[in-house]
Amino acid sequence: MFMKYKQQLRSVAMQLLKKKAKPTSRVGLIVNSDLLAIAEVEDRAGSPYLLRCERVALNSEKDAAEALSKLVEDFALEGTPCSYVLNRKDYNLHLAEAPEVEEAELRAAVRWKIKDLLDMKVEDAAIDVFQVPAEAYRNRKMVYVVASLKSRIKSIVELVSASGLKLEVIDIPELVMKNLSSCFIDDERGVAFVDLRRNGSTMNITRNGDLYLSRRINTQLDPDVMQSDEWGDLEERLTLEIQRSLDYFESQMGQGQINRIVIAPRQHDGVALASALNDQLAAEVSVLNLAEHLAGAGQISPEVQQVCMAAIGATLRGMKSQSKEQVAA
Numbered sequence: 001m002f003m004k005y006k007q008q009l010r011s012v013a014m015q016l017l018k019k020k021a022k023p024t025s026r027v028g029l030i031v032n033s034d035l036l037a038i039a040e041v042e043d044r045a046g047s048p049y050l051l052r053c054e055r056v057a058l059n060s061e062k063d064a065a066e067a068l069s070k071l072v073e074d075f076a077l078e079g080t081p082c083s084y085v086l087n088r089k090d091y092n093l094h095l096a097e098a099p100e101v102e103e104a105e106l107r108a109a110v111r112w113k114i115k116d117l118l119d120m121k122v123e124d125a126a127i128d129v130f131q132v133p134a135e136a137y138r139n140r141k142m143v144y145v146v147a148s149l150k151s152r153i154k155s156i157v158e159l160v161s162a163s164g165l166k167l168e169v170i171d172i173p174e175l176v177m178k179n180l181s182s183c184f185i186d187d188e189r190g191v192a193f194v195d196l197r198r199n200g201s202t203m204n205i206t207r208n209g210d211l212y213l214s215r216r217i218n219t220q221l222d223p224d225v226m227q228s229d230e231w232g233d234l235e236e237r238l239t240l241e242i243q244r245s246l247d248y249f250e251s252q253m254g255q256g257q258i259n260r261i262v263i264a265p266r267q268h269d270g271v272a273l274a275s276a277l278n279d280q281l282a283a284e285v286s287v288l289n290l291a292e293h294l295a296g297a298g299q300i301s302p303e304v305q306q307v308c309m310a311a312i313g314a315t316l317r318g319m320k321s322q323s324k325e326q327v328a329a
Contacts, residue, residue, distance in 0.1 A: 025051060027077060027165055028176075028314030030085040031064045037308045038071055040080070041315035048183060048319050050296035053308040068163040078164035083314035084156055085171050088200055091148040092118055093174065093214070098131070098141040110145050118147055126150045130175070136212045138254055144214065146172055169317060173202055174214040176313035177264070182209040183316050184293040185262055190255070192246065192283070195264040195309070196221045196238075196273070203242065205249050205258060213249055217241045223267040226276070239280040246283065261285045265305035 025042040039053040052075065056067045072078055094117050099109040107127050115122040125147045132142050153170065160167040173195070181193045181204065190207040194217070201217035219238040225231055242261070249255050261283045263274050270287040278285040290305050290312065291297045300308075 025080060026168075026315040027080050027082040028085065028311035029068070029082055029160070029165070030087070030310045030314070031061055031068075031159070032058075032087060033061050034058050035307065036064050036067050036071075037311045038068070039308050039311040039315060040075070040077065041312065043319060044295070046319075048294060048316055050294050050300075050312065053297075053300065053304065053312060055304065055307050065159055065162060068159065068165075072164045079166055081168045082160055082165040083169040083171050083317060084160055084167060085173060085176055085310045085314045086148060086152075086156075088173065090152050091146055091172060092120075093172065094145045094147070096143060096145050098129075098143045106143070110143065114145050114147070120147065120149055124149055124151070126153045130211075132212060133207075133210045136210075136253060136255070144174075144211075169314070171314050171317070173310055174204060174211070175317075176310050177202060177204050177214075178206060178209075178211045179316035179319070180264075180288070180309070180313040181206050181262070183319060184288060184290070190258050190260075192242070192258050192261045193264065193288075194242065194261060196266065197306075198222050203245055205245070205255075207255075212255060213245065213253065215245050217245075221273075224269070226269050226272055235276060235280070239277065242277070243281060246281075259283050263287045265290060265302050265309055267303040267306050270302060 025040055028039045028041070030037050034057065036056045036058055037053070040051040042049045042051050054071060056071070058064060058067060094114050096110060096114055098106065099113060101109045106129055110129055111122060111125070111127045118125060126149070128146045129143045132144065134141065136142065156170060157167060177193055177195055181187055181191065185191055185193060187206045188208060190205065192203055192205050194203045195201055198220055200220060203215050203217055204211060205213040217238070219234055219241055221234065221238070222228070225234060246258050250257050261277070261281065263270055263285065265288060266273060274285045274287045291300050294312070
């Protein structure tokens with residue numbers, strides 16, 4: 001009798017646990033030396049819905065474990081799938097011609113093809129690849145190669161696992177940006193999506209959700225750069241770097257002209273920066289406001305959007321918005 005009663009209790013408990021589970025949500029996470037950013041996004045009928053995004057100041061990355069564990073506990077995130085985004089200093093990204101090998105052998109073959117390009121010993125590197133569309137380089141089979149220290153990957157696995165989250169993906173900012181543009185920007189005719197930051201910037205060119213070109217932009221832009229005495233020189237340098245990438249896409253890759261550029265969220269000068277670049281470039285420049293395109297993000301300020309953008313984008317892998325609207329400045 002007591003056994004039967006225990007079984008009934010266990011059955012009820014399991015049902016409650018199932019109700020509490022969040023199989024449709026995913027956590028995105030990025031940790032810098034001074035900041036941890038985390039976002040949770042739920043798939044609601046095929047469209048992303050932002051449940052929360054949080055940022056925690058850190059004295060160093062050593063504080064991340066305690067801060068992350070507290071967030072997981074506070075928001076009952078234990079067991080939730082997690083996508084972690086590498087910092088730019090944590091990996092190398094190289095474009096290479098794909099060796100003529102079977103798909104299963106591609107990583108191993110590419111490892112030795114790029115070994116002289118790495119800033120680490122090839123035997124210490126964790127390697128992954130992602131392909132670009134066949135027509136992107138005049139039908140040459142090209143791949144992007146990501147290389148990170150195995151020791152760094154191991155420390156990330158340990159950090160996330162210890163927090164109670166379920167690590168499923170270790171991503172890079174370039175692919176996180178592709179997730180965002182796939183969901184929130186109409187790129188049917190091609191679009192350049194540019195993330196401009198103090199510690200370095202990135203420019204992606206996508207078409208129909210496929211990444212054709214990703215380039216680092218060396219111009220460093222502080223949050224208040226337009227108020228500085230150096231803005232004139234920086235604006236000229238930034239414009240030149242963007243235009244060179246557009247020209248490369250059009251002439252060297254033979255992909256036609258890009259007529260739209262979208263700037264990722266910035267703390268306070270996104271619209272002004274887009275307007276300034278609009279005056280310098282032939283393409284139409286606008287800024288992405290996640291609050292207008294991501295359900296649940298209506299109250300998130302541009303400052304929080306910039307800080308949490310990578311974490312939000314990490315949750316969107318494989319997800320597409322049901323309707324894309326033109327992004328307006």
